[in-house]
Amino acid sequence: MDDALAVFRAHGDTWGEAAALSTRAKPAIGRGDLAGLRRDAERALRLFAELGDEWGRLEAARALTHRAEITxxxxxxxxxxxxxxxLAEDLGMWSEVSFRLSALGRIALLTGDLARARELHERARRLAxxxxxxxxxxxxxxxxxLVARRAGDLAAAEAHLRAPLEWLRGVGGTPGIALVMAQLGYIAExxxxxxxxxxxxREAYEAARSLGDPRAIALALEGPAGAYSPAGEHAHAARLLGAAAAAREGVGAPLPSAERGDVDRAAARCRAALGADxxxxxxxxxNADRQITVFRT
Structure with a gap:
């Protein structure tokens, strides 16, 4: 994409430049390069808007939405x-409409409106x-x-999370596998x-490692901490939480308060057992250990 961007700029191809910038912003999420993501996606959005390209605006806005949610x-x-x-509705891009409805549902979940979150995700699912x-x-x-789990309905949460697993494994949907297995791990905890x-x-961690996404790896460290703490492995759990925090801080994306429930639960157990100090x-x-052993043999 760097090479393509240079060529488009050299030829004064504004649409090509916007497309290259928008495309380059997407893998920046996986690298944790939020500053680069914002720079490229905002420039792409401006160029697509100047050109009147609504599809391009959708593409650039997707990356910026991810960044806003992450932060x-x-x-x-x-x-x-x-x-x-x-824009997606006007273009008849119904899969995109479904994704955006789910995105609104995700925001409702994170801001505590579970009824709205459930309704939006269900609308998105039916459309898809x-x-x-x-x-x-x-x-x-x-x-x-995620909504069912936040509401305390673990049976419904597991059913929803398991539903796409076979399809994800069949298409190599590693990011989805990492997220789903982490959530299923929390349900078991x-x-x-x-x-x-x-x-x-463990399966979530292996998927996250293959991705190399610092945020996915952080989640895959936080999950085992939650499982080790009730088993009495409080010191190890605390170290895993420290390593996860370092991974998030390293890419400028500390865990937002709305998503801290699982981490705070594990940390509270560790503090109760180890004392604050x-x-x-x-x-x-x-936090200082870059080669932490995650799973006890």
Whole structure:
């Protein structure tokens, strides 16, 4: 994309420049390069708007929405989605409409409106099924699982999260697998089944490692911490939390407060067992350890 961008600029091809910038912004998410993502996507959005290309505006806005959600700027994320939704509807891009409805559902979940979150994800799922848009259906199904889990309905959460797993494995949907298995691990933890939780988190960790996405790796470290802490491995759990925090801080994306429930639960157990000073010491050890052993043999 760097080479393509240079060629388009040399030839004064504005549309090509916008497309290259928008495309280059997408893998920046996986690298945790939020500054580069914002720079490229905002420039692409301006160029596409000047050209009157609504499809291009959708593409550029998607990356900016991800960035806003990652940084916990829910108001900005909602603004971007609400701007994009009518564009997708006008273009008849129904899979994109489904994705944007799910994105609004995700924002509602993070801001505490579970009823609205459930309704939006269900609308997104129905639309995706009607249009045979499997990727959008998977996205909505996972969203319904997250909503059910936040509401405390673990059985419904597991059913929704398991629904897309076979399809994800068949298409090599590694980011989705990492997220789903981490969530299934948390469900097992909440049920008091530490062994199953660790097995699920191990699969999530392997998927996250293959991606190399610092945020996915952080989630895959936080999950085992939640499973080890009720099993009495409080020092190890605290170190895993420290390592996860370092991974997030390294890319300028600390965990937003709306997403801290699982981490705070594990940290509270560790503090109760180790004391505030003991927890802080083990957390700091993990924060400094770039080669931490995640799973006990």
């Amino acid at each position: 916990g700027d829910h108001a900005e994320a909602e603004r971007l989605v609400r701007q994009a939704l009518p 099924v009607d249009r045979s848009a499997k990727a959008a259906q998977e996205f909505a199904e996972i969203g319904l699982g 909440e049920r008091g089944d530490a062994a199953t939780a660790l097995a699920r988190h 003991g927890f802080a010491a083990e957390f700091a050890r993990g």
